[in-house]
Amino acid sequence: MQEVENKEFIPTIVAFCCNWCSYAGADLAGTSRLEYPANVKIIRVPCSCRVNPMFILKAFQSGADGVILCGCHPGDCHYMTGNYYTRRRMSLLFSFLNYLGIEKERTRVEWVSAAEGARFSMVMNDFAAKIKELGENKRLQDLRIKGDR
Amino acid sequence: MQRIGVFICWCGSNIAATVDVEKVSEVIKQEKGVVFATNYQYMCSENGQQIIKNAIKEYNLTGIVIGSCSPRMHEATFRKAAQAAGLNPYMVEVANIREHCSWIHKDRAEATEKAIILVRTAIAKVLLNTPLAEGESPVTKRALVIGGGIAGIQTALDIAEAGFEVDIVEKNATIGGRMAQIDKTFPTLDCSACILTPKMVDCAQNEKIDILSYSEIESVQGFVGNFTVTIRKKARYVDENKCTGCKVCMQYCPSKKGLNEFNMNMNTRTAIYIPFAQAIPNVAVIDPEQCIKLKTGKCGVCKLKCSAGAINYDMKDEFIERKYGAIVVATGFKPIDLDNFNEYAYKDSKDVITSLELERLMNAAGPTNGVLLRPSDNAHPKDITFIQCVGSRDVSGCGKPYCSKICCMYTAKHAMLIREKYPDTRVHVFYIDVRTPGKNYDEFYRRAVEQYDVDYIKGMVGKVFPMANGKLLVQGSNLLDNEQIFIESDLVVLATAIEPEPSVRKIATLLATSIDTNNFLTEAHPKLRPVESPTAGIYLAGVCQGPRDIPETVSMASACAAKVIGLLVKDKLKTNPCIALTNENMCNGCSQCANVCAYGAISYIEKEFRLGGGKTEVRRVSYVNPAVCQGCGACTVTCPSGAIDLKGFSSKQIMSEVETICKK
Numbered sequence: 001m002q003e004v005e006n007k008e009f010i011p012t013i014v015a016f017c018c019n020w021c022s023y024a025g026a027d028l029a030g031t032s033r034l035e036y037p038a039n040v041k042i043i044r045v046p047c048s049c050r051v052n053p054m055f056i057l058k059a060f061q062s063g064a065d066g067v068i069l070c071g072c073h074p075g076d077c078h079y080m081t082g083n084y085y086t087r088r089r090m091s092l093l094f095s096f097l098n099y100l101g102i103e104k105e106r107t108r109v110e111w112v113s114a115a116e117g118a119r120f121s122m123v124m125n126d127f128a129a130k131i132k133e134l135g136e137n138k139r140l141q142d143l144r145i146k147g148d149r
Numbered sequence: 150m151q152r153i154g155v156f157i158c159w160c161g162s163n164i165a166a167t168v169d170v171e172k173v174s175e176v177i178k179q180e181k182g183v184v185f186a187t188n189y190q191y192m193c194s195e196n197g198q199q200i201i202k203n204a205i206k207e208y209n210l211t212g213i214v215i216g217s218c219s220p221r222m223h224e225a226t227f228r229k230a231a232q233a234a235g236l237n238p239y240m241v242e243v244a245n246i247r248e249h250c251s252w253i254h255k256d257r258a259e260a261t262e263k264a265i266i267l268v269r270t271a272i273a274k275v276l277l278n279t280p281l282a283e284g285e286s287p288v289t290k291r292a293l294v295i296g297g298g299i300a301g302i303q304t305a306l307d308i309a310e311a312g313f314e315v316d317i318v319e320k321n322a323t324i325g326g327r328m329a330q331i332d333k334t335f336p337t338l339d340c341s342a343c344i345l346t347p348k349m350v351d352c353a354q355n356e357k358i359d360i361l362s363y364s365e366i367e368s369v370q371g372f373v374g375n376f377t378v379t380i381r382k383k384a385r386y387v388d389e390n391k392c393t394g395c396k397v398c399m400q401y402c403p404s405k406k407g408l409n410e411f412n413m414n415m416n417t418r419t420a421i422y423i424p425f426a427q428a429i430p431n432v433a434v435i436d437p438e439q440c441i442k443l444k445t446g447k448c449g450v451c452k453l454k455c456s457a458g459a460i461n462y463d464m465k466d467e468f469i470e471r472k473y474g475a476i477v478v479a480t481g482f483k484p485i486d487l488d489n490f491n492e493y494a495y496k497d498s499k500d501v502i503t504s505l506e507l508e509r510l511m512n513a514a515g516p517t518n519g520v521l522l523r524p525s526d527n528a529h530p531k532d533i534t535f536i537q538c539v540g541s542r543d544v545s546g547c548g549k550p551y552c553s554k555i556c557c558m559y560t561a562k563h564a565m566l567i568r569e570k571y572p573d574t575r576v577h578v579f580y581i582d583v584r585t586p587g588k589n590y591d592e593f594y595r596r597a598v599e600q601y602d603v604d605y606i607k608g609m610v611g612k613v614f615p616m617a618n619g620k621l622l623v624q625g626s627n628l629l630d631n632e633q634i635f636i637e638s639d640l641v642v643l644a645t646a647i648e649p650e651p652s653v654r655k656i657a658t659l660l661a662t663s664i665d666t667n668n669f670l671t672e673a674h675p676k677l678r679p680v681e682s683p684t685a686g687i688y689l690a691g692v693c694q695g696p697r698d699i700p701e702t703v704s705m706a707s708a709c710a711a712k713v714i715g716l717l718v719k720d721k722l723k724t725n726p727c728i729a730l731t732n733e734n735m736c737n738g739c740s741q742c743a744n745v746c747a748y749g750a751i752s753y754i755e756k757e758f759r760l761g762g763g764k765t766e767v768r769r770v771s772y773v774n775p776a777v778c779q780g781c782g783a784c785t786v787t788c789p790s791g792a793i794d795l796k797g798f799s800s801k802q803i804m805s806e807v808e809t810i811c812k813k
Contacts, residue, residue, distance in 0.1 A: 027219045030248025038263045041810045050782030062811035079781035080747040
């Protein structure tokens, strides 16, 4: 029998979660023991509007296969209007990423409240499955001039 | 050179069962910058904290990482421990290896690997942390209570008792709320008004309490300790300071066909009215929709008859701006609309009523002076059927998925009161389950069954048919006998589900606090912080947070008061140091950041910069007010020159976290 190299592709997924809703939602998913893949790693930010499009570019440049951004539901932002900015910025960034050749399914904005542990787990399972389906991402190149400045 | 210490917690077996904590600390020891790494059963315990403190001193640590439960749980604990050992509390980072790792993964190798990455990420962040100092903001020593029901009244009385000024804003013309409408209270059967109205009077007489009736919240600005609230005092067309409550106007008012909301629209009232006899403030109000003078300009009888000269038809809504340190929401509930429940014939028959309507029918001050009469023909009902869970525990989407909690008890109360007063009446109760936890509650229900012989039928009602003879045919199922039954009834009472007062949605938006899918306000922690909202300085009392009865509401109100007093006794509050900061050298004063700031924290100042060669220039640069900035970071992303950064969540820190996670 020919030995087939059977190395499973495990995508790297970065999840930005706002402190007040989605991070708490992720905590609730934990308290409720609702599983989602271990390759999802969460970064805590005060508000989804803290996420600079640069961070997402940085993630793709560093080898992320998918980036998901979670915030409070529209109208429920702890900082009143933060997630509205997120929504606008990300829709611009995502179409830009698409233009760069990064499938738009590799990025996503989801609203998860602090009470939605089940939803958090569901969203992460769904997103991780989708990224796995898409396969490995092309790494963005940093074309800035390197060297000692 | 940074010297980082890493502390991995087992959390008993919560973490250690799925994460190899030994391995994590071993691997992490090799990380750049890490000079010490250990693990311990309970890092949050006294001993665990001592390990942290000792290590900080012994190894002269410049930053620490704790791999433990969520930072939302114990970040404050570990910061305090660090501070006690002389380390700046903001040089602490928590890697969440419980909620985000051990609890959601079963594979030990996988969970251990993830825990290592999470701890590495926290190390990457802490390496870029800078010591931060908390600021201070003053506290306005006055509280606002929104809603003047029993929850609001109790909160206000308790806060005033401690010597702080408190305002009650009530949207109706009188305080008292739902409890004022109730006839008797379970399980003691004492008269609701008799225990409530003295408290209302106490509120009115307390010089620390200001009752703003017939008023609503218009806007809210600021933050904990420093709220500025605009209150709309709706025009009541009667001068509150002049009206004596003599009710002469009500005798002469020719417009008598307004529905009496206090009696659940079961009888009528005049256009100028006092909601009920013990109203506080005992001042008349004119219904502008009904008043002939206000609608057509022709009438003015009440003004003629008012010896106090209190009537003023030209009155306009008035706006009052006040400052508060804390806000308590006590907006209460209403029974749900029965539009989705045509099977109970509520719209078709006058003799199908809700429980709250029954309360008014049985109340001595109600439309029938306390005599139980059928609304259709004023006859004494002989057969009364109660239907429980109307709209409660309903997952079909027509009603509410939750249990309204109070219905089992008040239905037992109604059944008992009716059997006591009219022993010849037959009373049937359809129920799904009878839920009576609480002191003396189950005994109370047993009394209804055993002593008062109330016919409890386990099962649900399919349909109520109004019949030609004026009676109602109730078709239901008896699950215990497994048979369909029909009961001819004179009166059908629906134990209607309760829902939060609809105005709470607007109030939640104004207060920037969270609300759940059923419109109940969300508490900061379901078990440990049940009366605080997630927004600092906002507290929740009564049914606005979830269904509850009067004793629980009063306890919650007193708990709120205790929290508010605890806040108001402080002269200064520590403010979050994780706020935005402008790098003035990079700022070009474009105003983008001020445009996105929801708090108005950003202003512009003229500043002189040295250009070299002895020359200077004056430039306009942004300035973040540290007392107002809440630290959301909206401005940091907006700034086209990257001049604003967020302390504690700086771009460099987050980028470094991203890189660590993605490193393969």
